[in-house]
Amino acid sequence: MPRGQKKRSIDDYFSNPKKAKAGETSATGGWEKSTNGDLLVYQKNMSSSEKIAGYDMDGTLIATQSGKVFATSYDDWKILYSEVPGKLKKLHDSGYKIVIFTNQAGIGTGKHTVEGIQKKIESIIQKLGVPIQVFVSTGKGEYRKPAIGMWNFFQNEANGGVEVDLDKSIYVGDAAGRPAEGKKKKDFSFSDRLFALNVGLKFYTPEEHFLDVKTQAFNMPDFDPREVDASLPLYDPLTTKVPGHKLEVIILVGFPGSGKSFFCSTHLVPLGYVSANRDTIGSWQKCISLMEKSLKDGKHVVIDNTNPDLDSRKRYIEAAKKCGVPVRCFIFATSKDHSRHNNKFREFSGEDHSKVSDMVFNMYKSKYVEPTLKEGFHDIVKVNFIPHFKNKSEEKLYRMFLLEK
Known part of the structure; x- marks a missing residue:
């Protein structure tokens, strides 16, 4: 821990996240970052709602235009399904706030630049055609999914004080723990499904949400922290x-x-x-x-x-x-x-x-x-x-x- 930095408590994790300094924004309008630099926020003061439609970004709203697993440039993307814009518009018109929560640790490692990711996200939002608030985890700490640091910041600092109704809200992501099926490889992680589970949101894969396919098979991690037994003998x-x-x-x-x-x-x-x-x-x-x-x-x-x-x-x-x-x-x-x-x-x-x-x-x-x-x-x-x-x-x-x- 850097000298002079105040040690955070567990309660801080849930109710008092690090606030962005006043006027601390990037070169691109509408962006702010947390004081520790691990969280970027787009449209922090966007209108509030108790109904949230949350989304991962890569593999959920967009895919690579090149067909490769990882984008070859900041322009290497396309909307994942033709149904995506219409679905988001319908939800927005129904009073849902559209929010993206995305892990982009490449920024922290130097693989990506802040400016490159910001411009990419703004282009995606423009293409989708609806107002979207965005949270970008740039490191591997408390803001990275499945940890709920991004959600805590959103709820406490970026929803106008309005409490989210979890029963009316959803989260959609492709990191869902699905096994390999045919030519389709297994999901690279559980992070989106577990993020939704940690927050208490109903979870859907992109196929379930946008294409109305039946619930897809998935696995859970071998270790479940909810099952750690404090009553065992030492x-x-x-x-x-x-x-x-x-x-x-x-x-x-x-x-x-x-x-x-x-x-x-x-x-x-x-x-x-x-x-x-x-x-x-x-x-x-x-x-x-x-x-x-x-x-x-x-x-x-x-x-x-x-x-x-x-x-x-x-x-x-x-x-x-x-x-x-x-x-x-x-x-x-x-x-x-x-x-x-x-x-x-x-x-x-x-x-x-x-x-x-x-x-x-x-x-x-x-x-x-x-x-x-x-x-x-x-x-x-x-x-x-x-x-x-x-x-x-x-x-x-x-x-x-x-x-x-």
Whole structure:
């Protein structure tokens, strides 16, 4: 977090989004951007309505003229279906406010320019022939679908104070989790369907909405944050005791974001365990030095690293055996996507954790070898992830889908 920047709370995420500075607009009229630069808004002060017809843009309202998956230029587009303009006009005439919510992370990476995307969107609106308000997420943070930062900004800052009637409103998008069918490839993500689900809007694919096709088959993500059970026991087996020996070493095994450090600080350190963490100490050699010194001082030790493979665990097991101390393995029963979700939640809630890339999660998974007693462990314990929330807003955010795929 940049020096001097105020840390945001979960409540800010829902009710007090970052406002655009007065007069902070782009070179193209009608555009404004948020103070952190990750959100562009077109026609912020457009007339309000309780009925919203929300749309994704690429693959929903437009397709590439070239037929390629990605546009070759800012002019490489065409209206997806001939029915699109008429449908939008009919909705507008019926009192619906037409709003586009689009992810354009290419702006944040430098692949696209702000001016290029702005002119493209203005040309699309002109072609469609109806007033449209637009929200553009330019990064990979809280405004990017399926997170609802764009919706929160729209509802709190750009609808004239009018509360949206979710029962009368809809959202349409092509990132719907549909499987491959015939020559048609599977959808690239779930982001549009999950965005609508997070907000509470009825969802339709472009084919369902514009062409009146029957409801299309779709899949949901393997990990569902709504189903994380806070009533599970912490340990499996239930008879697990901590400490389990007069003096011991516990080696933690689990994905980044699986809850190891929280478990360590909440359940082990208060009992006198010394935490050896490679991220804070600097190397596994230093972790072993700290472990050996702590054991000589008569203190329990917990190795708070990911420890996915045999080699990463072996070095600690051998060092503990030289000290004549039993070693236990605590495996965190948190899946890859659950851990990715936890990491994204930390990012959105302003916790002081560094972002973990998908490459790191994939690397852990590729290295992972299931721990066994043959490695030299006295026993192996499974640790369930038990979510803890400071307030209802924090739980509300956690239960939302935060991963697009």
